[in-house]
Amino acid sequence: MTPIFPKWTNHIPTVVAVGAPVVLVSVVLFVWYFFSPKWTDVGYSPKQPVAFSHQLHAGQMGMDCRYCHSTVERAAFAAIPPTETCMGCHSMVQAKSPKLQLVRDSYKTGEPIEWVKVHMLPDHAHFNHSIHVNSGVNCASCHGRIDQMKVVGQAQPLSMGWCLECHRNPTPNLVPKNQVTNLGYNPAKEGYDPEKDPHRLRGVNPPQHCSGCHY
């Protein structure tokens, strides 16, 4: 009597037993990584209407972040600077550069420059720059080494899990308040301990409950 199933079918259970977990784990890992902001969002660096280089301005020339993002210590938004701020220098420096045509046009016509948003949070999450900067969170902790970027890209996933990692253990990201915009400052290397900082007026106590950010 010829067998109903050919002999190779005897291997199916083994293949399934070994293969299924492998497939399952790979699917989980695939989704885990490739569907998460770590893959989808990190590295997003859209082309901007004006080829503004942070590497040149903040890096080589060493301009302080707050020269342009002047509201960062006072408000939720770090605020893209008004065209006026650009023209403060560029009415004299590189005043004829074709790369800055759009800026000069904007200044003349009053039409704003349409920058493309890089760091985007969902609408139900409220992030406030002022409290982070005033608590001594270095700009680079979230934005990466902006001073080394020719085109600004997203350096961190900005996901909720990533936020909470720091809210649960903020110390490694805290720097003295006067070093907040020093993107290269490494608190571990400098041996900085926020608990012993005399300039700190209160303890380190970031919110971890839902309504700390979601409202």
Add this chain to the structure above:
Amino acid sequence: MQSENNQEKSGKKYWRSLEELAESPDMLAKMKNEFPSGAAELEVTPGVDRRSFLGIIGASAAFAGMTTTGCIRKPREKILPYNKRPEDLVEGKPQYYASVGRFGGSVFGLLVTSYEGRPTKIDGNPSHPMSLGATNTFAQASVLDVYDPDRSQSVLQNGNAISSARMSMKALNKSLAEAAAKLKEIAGTGDKLALLIEAEPSPTLNSVIKNFKEQFPGVKVSIHDAAMRWNEAEALRLLGFKNAQLLTRLENADVIAAFDADPLGIEGDVVRNSKMFATKRRSVDENGTMSRVYVAEPAFTNTGAVADHRLSIRASAIGETLLALAAALAAQGVSLPQEIVTRGQQVVPTNASWIKALATDLRLNKGRSLLLVGQNQKAWIHGIAFAINDALSNVGNTLEVRTSVLPDAIPLSQLASLMKRGSIDTLVTVDANPVYTAPADLKFEELIKTLKFSLHLGYHADETALASTMHFPKSHFLEQWGDLVSTDGTAAIVQPVIEPLFASLSELSFLSGLMGVEKSSYDLVQSTWKSEASMNFESSWRRWLHDGVISSKVGNTLTDQPNFAGLSQQLTGIGASPVPTASQMELLLTLDRSVYDGRYANNAWLQEIPDTVTKLTWDNAVMVSPKTAKEKGIKTGDFVEITIQGGSQTKLKAAVFVVPGVAENTVAMALGYGRAGFNGRVSTGTGFNAYSLLTGDSHSALGVTVSKVPGTYELATTQEHGVSDYQYDTEVGAEALKTRGVMREVTLATFRNDPTLEKSFKKFELGKKENHRTLLWKQPNETRGNQWGMTIDLNSCTGCNACTAACQAENNISVVGKKRVLMSREMHWIRIDRYFTGNVDNPDSIQASFQPLACAHCETAPCEQVCPVAATVHGIEGTNDIAYNRCIGTRYCANNCPYKVRRFNYFNYSKENDEENPLYAMQKNPRVTVRFRGVIEKCSYCIQRVNAARIEAKVRGEEILQDGAVITACQQVCPTEAITFGNLADEVDSKVKQLKASPRNYAVLSELALLPRTTFLTKVRNTNPELEPSTQL
């Protein structure tokens, strides 16, 4: 009898509707369900059954899943920075501008919140004496009017837009110049010209009108405004005060008697009155004192609801009751003008004991009492009230006579007769809408169409705009400069916050334009006040704008002795009024608490706010008392036809709403609805036009026939939504209905005998916390840091709805429309439950009590226990939080909430609102997430304000917020300061912590041991022991 027995057994009975009181089978069936009918069912478009609908959404969900999975990045968004950043502006930080507004007859100061140039919220200006930081529903909702998509956007010629393109300011000014030229040609010296304005007490408007009179010397000025106090002004004129008005000082009044008056509702300076009234109500403790309020009125008002003693009497009997009161006072030795006393002695009052008790109370509180008469009452009645106040030395203490800023003017009836005679052939109307609001017998629409030339300036292309030869769009008061003077003489500048959204004019530029001068309202206002500046005008001006008040007062207090001779003459020939019967009823027309005289009819927030008494949304109705309804065989929802007897024979078919507290054989109706002549997308299809019944200059009419006609109408009332004071025991059945002590009130005498209130309410309490053996859950009950809590003082709440409106503005709460209110799907985060008590067959025994209810933020919150996805969880500061994006819409939480305060977004209401009214999105508060379809929402304790305050404090280096650092929207607006919010764990005692220690403090449904963070302070009625029990509590 049975219900009375029940009452004795289980305490006072509080009922929300007549059906609930009657314990009808329908009602009991409703109470068995967690939600009122419709609230939990799927709403499907007709033609699609439930099954196929589920199929459709299933397929679309799968499709959506395919396209929006993580592979695709978030949408590409743009950031458009300022080109030149305005001075003092920080992106994302609100700016506040002081201004002033006129709402329902009161002028009070405002603080307008603006985000990047967008006004989003209006609040009271704490340094303005008529506001003291509070506002009312009208002021709260008026910010939405800026973004009213139906606001007039173009010049109309004979009712048609002159161009289909969007109007520019240049084109508008061109049209104005043409109109001015034509006006000059037709009106000449103005002998046949009339100017019709609203009662706007503005010095700059007055000076513009003065110029107008110089240019057109023959012009007649007329005022037509629901807020115009003609009768009071006429009474004061009779007494020898020319161009005067009354200012009430409730802060000095220990006994207040209101006769058909509503000083805490919509008459006069309600915000200030409420604020001052509350100082004498909140103060009560076991040995403290409080004011006593007597009210005699034909239908419930806010004042009537808070009254300690209330008489239901018909509007036409107010005069004779007041005469009887005068006689009773004279009998007690108060010296009153002889003519009044003689008249009073002829009256046989039906409520002699009530009047006597009131007279005694007034006499004993000489100089600390106040008698008020409503604006619907005739001048002689106001005169008598003034005579009594004068005899009791109240004038100067609780009442002041002040000069009025309004220009000399004739009433609309006189203007109409001039028009009829042909003495007027040209009319300039500013702001007023007489075609809709004029008494029906004037036939104003026909009159205005007979004129040679008529001009209209208005915010909407309303009835008058369409009837006039030309109409010009008016700017919102947040868009133009102006000035206004309050009753107490405080002047303030109306400061614009935003450029006009559409080409439009202020009344000042409009009138100047008609005189051929193109002048901005800014220049006009400045030139008025130049002389008032002490030294440097520029710095004074800046100070006035910053403070929101001008340092010097306008007008003065008149202290002349009144002359009663003129009043006595008026009294001859006045006899007792006929008593209405079931066939010859009395009609009472009132201003509406939501739409006022109809001007707010296109405001979606106000339309959806449930009325104080009836809890009706989106409609008005014919209100009758249960007794009269029974006699006439009509019930809620029936149609009746109301016919006014006499020459005009005007008729109106409208729906009935049976509500206690209406005087017998009286039908009461609110004005302002049924605007068939105005095609607003919100106002269309709401209510019945009661103006068609308005005849003569009185808001009440005698000899009205009311007959039932076939058909029924659905009225969307929310009175039975939410929690009931009864508990329905499903196992035992209806017999087990018992009161649960949701609403608690005592008399002052009881409170003094039972200072801890234990005897009165112990049966509702679980006892000490340690004894809660039945608690299932471990209590989070943190005592460190900021622990938020709230108290609501039921003793000062007047049910005015301001908190509901403020919450709606602050928290981006959607409007759902009448159809969905009928399904109990309204979204208000704070609702005001109104309970009635008393015997329905005895209208004088009916009392109303209010309880504002929002999420109570329970420490052992039942909602948190049942959420399958932990979307609603406890915050460390004791708040009950929702993470909207976690919510999957099971509604288990709403089901498990004993207070029924959770609201579900059955559809994408916010998007629907924005699509229907495209400008509404501009009002949204950027600090609050706009909710999407399928999520639950509820009061968050204004967590956005808590977080903003916390961030500010942390930046300064503080962990604990100071008391008063966080003020919730409802607390901020409350004109009676009934709501207090603060830190319960405060080391220095916060105000809320002190209030929680009061013996009046109680938790609603405390037997459930939910430990809610919002608690209430028991209401206390200061009843007069002299009055027999039937009119007592």
